[in-house]
Amino acid sequence: MRQQPLLSVRGLSVEFKRARRQPFRAVDNVSFDIDQGQTLGLVGESGSGKSTIGNALLGLVRPTAGTVLFEGRDIASLSAAERRSISGRLQVVFQDPYSSLNPSLRVGQIISEPLGVHTDLDQRQRSRAAAEMLERVGLPPSAMTRYPAAFSGGQRQRIAIARALITRPHMVVCDEPVSGLDLSAQAQVLNLLKDLQAEMGLAMLFISHDLAVVRYVAGQIAVLLRGKVVEEGATAKVNSAPEHPYTKRLLAASPAPNPAAQQRARELRRQLQTASA
């Protein structure tokens, strides 16, 4: 018998109201599961609704329909107070490491803030825990008293990861966590996320537009097109034998550092284009 998944999303829809027009359906009847310790990669282009799905899980937007079972409990439309009780176990790392850290707080304050909400630790214990977490993500203890502006993009993303993981969550929503980073910083952050996932048994919803990154981190992939999941399956299978035309287009468009492969991809793109035209 299959164990109950950590997160189970069924028929999730999110609509945004528009003045004098039909509401805009950003997410349309989306369903997926994530098991403990597993990663689901949510791939799609801008406007596909991938970030809206993440925000709906996090309680930042209210779903129009559907259920989100997290640890067996429907969290789709919790009140703000009820949401607080699970927020320590469901955390987030956002895309933009600049806007996701409050510039007027010190790094130590930023990282220890969740502990103030979810634990009874006193100030000293909180800052000790923050220092440990900071070390775990590869930053020196001296970072505690500095402001976010003193750090590079990759370092800021480590700070954001430390903040997300300090309450030992069971699941983290990673919304494009490396798309603002250079290759070398991207590799550092991806490795760190994978290490921490293995160490803490984290489940991850990894939202990205970059197939190469998703392929590398996620065991399962769901491909989104205009709010709908058009293809879902094991990464290796989706990657090697895509079924939906859009997945094929996406794979053919993802630039690989290999001129011969790119040449083939260009021919494939042209074929797909003529096929769809």
Add this chain to the structure above:
Amino acid sequence: MIPVGGEPEGGQMTASPPGGAAQLAVPAEQAAWRRSSAWQVLRKPAAFLPVIFLAGIIVACFAAPLIAPYGPVTQNLTQINQGPSWQHLLGTDTLGRDVLSRLLYGGQASFIGVAEAMAVAVILAVPIGLASGYLQGRTDTAISRVIDVLMAVPGIIILLMALSVFGNSLTPAMIALGVLSVPSLARVVRAATIQVSSELYVAAARVVGLKPRQVMRRHILPRVVGPVVVTASILCGGALLVQTGLAFLGFGVRPPNPSWGSMVQEAGTVLYVDSWLIWPSGLIIALTVLSFILIGDAIRDSAQLSRSGQTPASRRAALRRAERAAARVSEAPREPGQPQHGEASPASPALLEVTDLSVVIPTTDGVKTVVEKVSFSVAAGEAVALVGESGCGKTVTALSILGLPPGGGHISGGSVRFRGTRIDNLPDADWRKLRGSGISYIAQEPIVSLDPSYTVGNQLIEMIRLHTSGSPRKAAVTTTALELLARCGIAQPREVFRLYPHQISGGMAQRVSIARALAGNPQLLIADEPTTALDVTIQAEILDLLHDLQADSAMSVLFVTHDWGVVADICSKAVVMYAGQVVEVSPVADVLAAACHPYTDALLRANPHLAEPGDRLQEIAGSVPPPGQWPVGCRFARRCALATDECAAKPIPIKQLTGQRATRCIRTDELAALQHTKDGSRNAPAATA
């Protein structure tokens, strides 16, 4: 959401790598209020003088019992309406009272009144504005309606009512004034709150589980303080003027006690008898109000200054300047459509030849070299990639070739030759004289680089006219524009022609940018990360377009990018930059098969594209050293696995290898050996599987 550039910085924030100027915009803006702390504001005379003046006046007024030469109501009827004298520095009034003393004592009431009004306004407006801006929805609607109604109430009537109901004293009037100031201040707070609320860290705070009250207090309030201080300081000036007006009408402080307003009123009654008396009180009020306003302006300016050159508007303007200038370079008196290829002088086979190019940029810590002795060439019809991480100087190099080093920098050495002619260090006017040069430029963010107030058609027509001699007929120009749009893969050129930039998608906007860049039939197109801000499928379409355009017209392309997939897609030669230097030049196929500089090698191994799931990506420890902190020897040595003492000892020259390759590394043999074992070990399990 537009990604934060494709090229986030790798260096420290404090020493802005100029290549990352655009990327640094965000943190600079966020830190604006913090950096514009009191001392920063005070360093400018426009703020320093009013602050000193105001502080002096306030101290003097409240020290009046100690320093005033006479009492505020001490009369001397033998000396009325006198001008300034040693006895009475500012003269005496109609009852022979000392004006200086009355000003000092009267100031107390005036400043206390201003403080009362502001305290009431701030205490009420800040929570109202925060709640309205953060909670949104019905709360916001309700509060906004009330504010709208309050703003429509005639303030002076309310003040007079307050005075008549609560007796003729200043305090109720000033409290009423404070309440009347709430709407304007609350609106400022609301606007600032809405802006700050959209930042991701506020979302993160909500996800963490903070209550709305905590989010507002910890994460929003500190960022709202700046705008509140600016508005409040201007309202302070207004409050002082209202006091004066009320006193002039006979309300407020009761005679014989002095206030600045009542002194103006008294002086007004004897204006024709004693024209001096109006000056002391009138001037002190005017100067104090002016000081309040100047201080407000200075605080606002310092906040803006610390993000100067980084606002979206100025960035847009800079990009547009770059494109205009590029258009000027390519301005040529020739028939549109007639190709210019094969004109390169036989003495110089390369279309573009960059030799030992160095660029310096002034920073707050002095002038810094950001690009050092960069050399490479682009042959006719060749597509060359300028690759590297952010902060390595690739964008600065590209813009300097166009004669537009960013950030107020200039070319400090070396040369740029286009078709054999030097084009570096030319004054603006001489760019025009460079006939038939044909360099065009497209920027990373297509929508930003198009002027929002003109239609797509207008912008194309502008470019085409610039590139056509004489005054061509409108129909002909329109036809050319439509042809260009069609050539750039726009299916319905006539429709797009009439649209404004905000009405088209990012991919479409980049096609329009390319069409505009092609208007002058350039021989060289400099493309600065033109697909980084686009979706992958759109990126693929734009790359296909550039590939076809390049193949059809034998146009050369200099492609600035950090994406090796893009390099592999359309470039034949890669110029890899690190910390302001060229570290490797290789044919693309060769460098992707086996890099000959450890940095290139590490960069390729960090790419998840080449990694098997389950592998660890190879990290490059640390980050790119920013300009000014470059090591003496090899700049990559500190992060390099192969580095020896020799690497760090002295600058490493670039070394020519076989097969048109060059590298700035002295340990290429070791690198090759390492690549052999690494790739061998990687291939081994795959072979058995």
